[in-house]
Every structure is written in C-alpha cells, then in structure tokens.
Amino acid sequence: MSLNKHYQTYQNNAVNTASGAELTMMLYNGCIKFIKQAKKNMNEKDYEAKNVNIQKAQSIIQELMLTLDPEIEISNQMLPLYEYMLHQLKEGNIKNEPSLLDEALIYAVEFRDTWKEVILKTGQNQYAQGAKV
Structure with a gap:
C-alpha cells in the first residue's frame, strides 16, 4: 500500500469516526485551506485551479449553511454572514481580487477559532487543540 493510500485511509477513518463538533x-479548516490555496493560485495566475479551490470553499460554506438550525437564534x-462569505468568494473569483478572498478568509478563521473555543469549553474532544491551518 502506497503512502498516499495510507493517508487517504487515515483521512477516511478520521471523518467516519468524528463527532459532529469535529466535523464542523x-x-x-477545509474552507480556510481552500481559500488560501485559491489566493496562491490567483497570485500564480493559475485561474483554473483558483476557480476549483474557490468552488470547494463555497461548497463547504453551503454545507455549513445546511447545518444551521433555524430554531436557534445564533443560526x-x-x-x-455565510451568505456574505459566498458573495465575497464569488466576486473575488470573477474579479480576480485577492482582497475579496481575504474578507471571506477572515470570517472563516474567526468562525473556526470560535468553534475551537466552544469545543474546548465543552470538552467535546481533543481535536480542537491541534486544529491549525
């Protein structure tokens, strides 16, 4: 089994055994990673890869939107805010403007860091302690 295959197996197991908090x-983290990669692609003028990475980030945000419970005020x-992030990513993609991606990235990092604090305070898992992108 190749190293890549082992890593893929590890990732699949991590996702399949993760709690809801860990999955969030x-x-x-995935959203942050894809936005950062899209910015790098933009700087390298690799517009096809930029588009793919922005679409991945948008898909993640859309998934996060689906998990919101309308019965809870914070949702x-x-x-x-998620809609705004989607808008900034779309506009950044169309206009090839890194500052628009930066705005979405700031929100993604803020939400991730806040979520990390929630996990730590509720003691849901150790995953949050090592979550850095």
Whole structure:
C-alpha cells in the first residue's frame, strides 16, 4: 500500500469516526485551506485551479449553511454572514481580487477559532487543540 493510500485511509477513518463538533471543525479548516490555496493560485495566475479551490470553499460554506438550525437564534445571525462569505468568494473569483478572498478568509478563521473555543469549553474532544491551518 502506497503512502498516499495510507493517508487517504487515515483521512477516511478520521471523518467516519468524528463527532459532529469535529466535523464542523474539519469543514472550517477545509474552507480556510481552500481559500488560501485559491489566493496562491490567483497570485500564480493559475485561474483554473483558483476557480476549483474557490468552488470547494463555497461548497463547504453551503454545507455549513445546511447545518444551521433555524430554531436557534445564533443560526439566524450566522446565515447572513455565510451568505456574505459566498458573495465575497464569488466576486473575488470573477474579479480576480485577492482582497475579496481575504474578507471571506477572515470570517472563516474567526468562525473556526470560535468553534475551537466552544469545543474546548465543552470538552467535546481533543481535536480542537491541534486544529491549525
């Protein structure tokens, strides 16, 4: 089994055994990773890769939007922020403007860091302690 295959197996196991809190953390980390990669692609003028990475970040945000519970007040406050992030990513993609991606990235990092604090305070898992992108 190749090293890549072992890593893929590890990642699949991590996702399949993760709690809901851990999965949310993974989504935030993935979103951050893809936005950063899209910015790098933009700087390298690799517009096809930039588009793919922005679309991945947008898909993650859309998934996060689906997890919001409209019965909980904070969900109603987060939805417009997620919509704003999607808008900034779309505009950044169209205009090839890194500052628009930066704005979405700031929100993603803030949400990830806040979520990390929630996990640590509720003691849901050790995953948050090592979550850095």
